Amino acid sequence: MKKKLISVLVSAGMIAALLAGCGSSTPESSPASSGAAAAAEPAESADTAATDGAAETSGSGAAGHTYAIVTKAAGNPYMERMSSGFQGVIEAAGGTCIVQNPEAATADAQISVIQSLISQGVDSIAVAANDANALTAALTEAKDAGIQVLTLDSDVNAAARRTFCNQAGIQEVGQALIDAVYDLTGGKGQYAILSATSQATNQNAWIDAMKTIAENDDKYSGLELVEVAYGDDEPQKSTDQTQALLQNYPELKVICAPTTVGISAAAKVLQDQKSSVKLTGLGLPSEMAEYIGSDGAHSCPYMFLWNPIDLGKLAAYTSIALVDGTITGKAGDSFEAGDMENSPYTVTDMSDGTGTEIILGPPFRFDPDNIAEWAEVY
Numbered sequence: 001m002k003k004k005l006i007s008v009l010v011s012a013g014m015i016a017a018l019l020a021g022c023g024s025s026t027p028e029s030s031p032a033s034s035g036a037a038a039a040a041e042p043a044e045s046a047d048t049a050a051t052d053g054a055a056e057t058s059g060s061g062a063a064g065h066t067y068a069i070v071t072k073a074a075g076n077p078y079m080e081r082m083s084s085g086f087q088g089v090i091e092a093a094g095g096t097c098i099v100q101n102p103e104a105a106t107a108d109a110q111i112s113v114i115q116s117l118i119s120q121g122v123d124s125i126a127v128a129a130n131d132a133n134a135l136t137a138a139l140t141e142a143k144d145a146g147i148q149v150l151t152l153d154s155d156v157n158a159a160a161r162r163t164f165c166n167q168a169g170i171q172e173v174g175q176a177l178i179d180a181v182y183d184l185t186g187g188k189g190q191y192a193i194l195s196a197t198s199q200a201t202n203q204n205a206w207i208d209a210m211k212t213i214a215e216n217d218d219k220y221s222g223l224e225l226v227e228v229a230y231g232d233d234e235p236q237k238s239t240d241q242t243q244a245l246l247q248n249y250p251e252l253k254v255i256c257a258p259t260t261v262g263i264s265a266a267a268k269v270l271q272d273q274k275s276s277v278k279l280t281g282l283g284l285p286s287e288m289a290e291y292i293g294s295d296g297a298h299s300c301p302y303m304f305l306w307n308p309i310d311l312g313k314l315a316a317y318t319s320i321a322l323v324d325g326t327i328t329g330k331a332g333d334s335f336e337a338g339d340m341e342n343s344p345y346t347v348t349d350m351s352d353g354t355g356t357e358i359i360l361g362p363p364f365r366f367d368p369d370n371i372a373e374w375a376e377v378y
């Protein structure tokens with residue numbers, strides 16, 4: 001237990017150091033592995049954590065290369081953790097890392113950042129896309145300039161990138177969310193979705209999966225989706241949208257927010273108002289700990305996520321493998337990912353046949369039993 005506590009403290013310190021920005025002197029990789037197996041033991045030992053990254057990735061040929069990551073937008077703690085994982089791996093491998101956080105979660109803001117990275121002559125660009133289609137021209141220009149393009153967290157058209165580092169299977173996330181709605185409504189009644197932006201590829205894919213599952217199985221026939229609201233991954237807009245949902249639907253039983261920004265804003269509104277509406281979705285444990293509980297005083301009985309630091313690490317190892325030619329992004333390609341739990345990773349075909357992906361692991365459930373421990377990690 002003592003060792004675990006030390007480990008958590010060391011890990012929290014490392015995250016803080018990484019969040020200080022690209023170019024920090026002692027980059028380290030993530031403190032915890034992702035996926036269900038990691039649940040029993042969220043933090044590594046201090047000894048192990050201290051040697052993550054550098055030893056595992058040395059000799060990868062990253063020196064002399066520049067690897068960029070473009071997040072959805074600045075000011076999103078999930079995105080900060082994701083880019084910290086990316087940065088830690090790149091710098092431990094001797095590469096140069098550029099982290100770009102657009103001012104808003106829009107395609108336009110990402111296009112100008114991508115164009116600037118093309119001018120700088122980076123070797124790779126990993127982007128968490130704000131739109132499935134609108135980035136195609138800019139990313140094609142990058143590809144034509146010899147830059148390796150990949151996506152993470154939120155995808156684009158398959159033709160515009162080599163592969164997609166996917167945090168969890170789309171179907172698995174959709175199933176977990178619709179089952180949570182089913183459970184928290186008691187199997188029937190009204191629910192609403194509070195999403196990020198209306199163009200977000202990842203949220204739209206999860207919402208589509210929820211709807212398809214619900215439409216094709218009688219089990220869910222008692223559920224009524226009254227609205228998909230968009231908080232644009234902005235805390236204030238997400239707060240306003242939550243308040244509007246409560247006003248407009250007095251019979252509402254559950255809000256499902258498949259966005260870490262949306263769920264934390266909604267959790268505060270519901271808890272402050274002592275609302276009987278229950279909340280679930282995808283949340284960052286560090287932001288949601290005070291709202292998770294099984295009694296009436298807490299707005300969120302349970303939620304899901306994965307390790308965003310590990311998602312960034314996976315994208316970094318994928319970037320390195322694309323740049324050094326170990327992989328091209330086609331199905332069957334395989335590459336080493338340092339100390340990551342599921343290394344080596346294999347590129348697979350996406351279920352809709354449109355391109356390839358590398359899946360980090362299954363979505364993981366956070367509830368009153370484990371939230372305190374994970375809140376210290378991410």
Ligand code: RAM
Pocket residue numbers: 072076078079128153154196200202233258259260261282283
């Ligand atoms: C928000 C972002 C991100 C998503 C998480 C769950 O931080 O929209 O893209 O993956 O939520």
